[in-house]
Amino acid sequence: MPLDLKLDSNKIFHKVFEGTKPGYNGLQVDTFLDIVIKDYEAIEKYVVETDQTIDNLTKSNKLLKTRLSMVEAQKVVLEEKLKNISDNENASLSNLELLKRISSLENALFKAGINPSAIK
16 A cells, blocks of 8 residues: 655655744644644554554465475375386386287287187
């Protein structure tokens, strides 16, 4: 939220009040101080909102870090399981080769006029 301040240090420093005898116009000083008070209230509100946002973001960050740790732990477990699967890659390939060979033998039997499912 951008601050909508009516004053800055330069305006405050160079503020000139019209003088009346025997001093400053009290209404002008009061009006000026009301503006200063509103600016300070706006700053206080901004600081409180910013602190709340920081707290919320800190909590979210902590939660996300916890979730990340859990996901990383699960990743390690799954990688270990995949490692075991990849060790069986040769067995999977040999099984595939056996299935292809069985299929080609069944086709050869069909061409020879023999039903392979009838063979016991």
